[in-house]
C-alpha cells in the first residue's frame with residue numbers, strides 16, 4: 001500500500017511535467033499554462049438560502065458546438081466531471097434553481113451570452129462553435145494543443161482553447177484529475193492539523209484514510225505506473241520522506257493519541273511541501289510554476305473557520321507565508 005502511495009505522489013510530479021510530451025499535446029503560450037489557468041474561484045454558493053457559504057466554485061465554463069465530434073462531446077462530460085471533483089459546488093443559488101438552469105459548468109455555444117462571457121473564463125472545445133471564429137486569429141498551436149488566450153473576448157477574462165478530443169482527454173483525465181486529488185489532499189492535510197489542535201485525533205486520523213481526503217493526493221497512482229524509473233532520484237527521496245511522515249508516522253502518533261508527537265510530525269511533513277514547491281532545505285524547486293493564489297488561499301478560510309492563526313503552521317522552516325520565488 002505504502003509503495004503505491006509513494007508512487008502516487010511522485011506520479012503527480014513527473015507525469016504532469018512530461019505528460020504533455022508523452023501525449024504529444026502542445027501547451028501554449030507557456031508549457032505550464034494548463035496549470036496556472038484559473039479554473040476555480042472562491043465565491044458564496046447556495047446563494048439566497050440560509051446555507052450560504054464560501055466555497056470553491058467553477059470560474060470557467062466548458063463550451064462546445066452541437067455539431068461537434070462525439071469523441072469530443074464525451075470528453076466535455078469528462079472535463080465537467082473532473083472540475084466537479086475539484087470544486088466544492090457548481091456555484092448554485094436559489095435564483096438559478098428557479099430559472100431551471102443547468103448547474104454543471106457546461107454549455108452549448110448557442111447558450112453563451114454576454115453575461116456568461118463577462119462572468120467566466122471559457123474552455124472552448126473544438127472549432128465547430130461560434131466562439132472559435134472570434135479567437136481563431138490569436139491561436140498559434142499546431143496539431144493537438146491547449147492554448148490559453150488572455151483578455152480575449154472581454155478584459156480580465158481568458159479563453160482556453162482545446163483543439164481536439166486528444167487534448168481534451170489530457171485536460172480531463174490527467175490535468176484536472178491531478179488537480180482535484182492534489183487540492184483535496186492539501187486542504188485535508190491542513191484540516192488534519194487543525195483537528196489535532198482541537199484535540200480531535202480520531203477525526204484527524206480519519207482524514208488520513210478517507211478516499212477523498214489526504215489520500216486524494218495518491219489519486220494519480222494509476223497514472224504513474226511505468227514512469228517511476230525516469231524520475232529524478234532527489235525528487236523520489238523527498239516524496240518518499242513526505243509519504244512516510246504522513247501515512248506512517250503521523251498515523252502512528254494519532255493512533256497512540258500522542259498529540260505533541262502528531263504536531264511535530266505534521267510540521268516536518270509540511271516542510272517537505274515547502275522543499276519541493278519553494279526549494280528550501282537544499283532541495284531543487286520541483287514545481288516550476290506559481291499556482292493560482294486564489295484557489296490555494298482557500299486553506300486560509302479553513303484556518304479561520306477553526307479560529308486559528310497563521311503562526312500555528314507558519315513557523316520555523318515554514319515561517320514564510322507566500323512564495324520564496
Ligand code: HEC
Nearest residue numbers: 013016017182183186235238239242272273276286287291
Ligand atoms: C517531492 C516533491 C513534492 C512534495 C514533497 C510535495 N509536492 Fe506538491 N507538487 C509538486 C510538484 C512538482 C507540483 C506541480 C506538478 C505539476 O507540474 O503540475 C505539485 C503540485 C501541488 C499542488 C497543485 C498545484 C497546482 O495548481 O497544480 C498542490 C495542491 C500540492 N502540490 C500540494 C502539496 C502539499 C500540501 C504537500 C505537502 C503535504 C506537497 N504538495 C508535497 C511537488 C511536491
Ligand code: HEC
Nearest residue numbers: 190193270273274277296297300303309310312313321322
Ligand atoms: C493548519 C496549518 C496552516 C495554517 C494555520 C496556515 N497555513 Fe498557510 N500553508 C499551510 C501549508 C501546509 C502550506 C503549503 C502548501 C503548499 O506548499 O502548496 C501553506 C502555504 C501557504 C502559502 C503559500 C502557498 C499558498 O497557499 O498560496 C501562503 C501564502 C499561506 N500559506 C498563507 C497563510 C496565511 C495568511 C495563514 C493565516 C491566515 C495561513 N497560511 C495559515 C498550512 C497552514
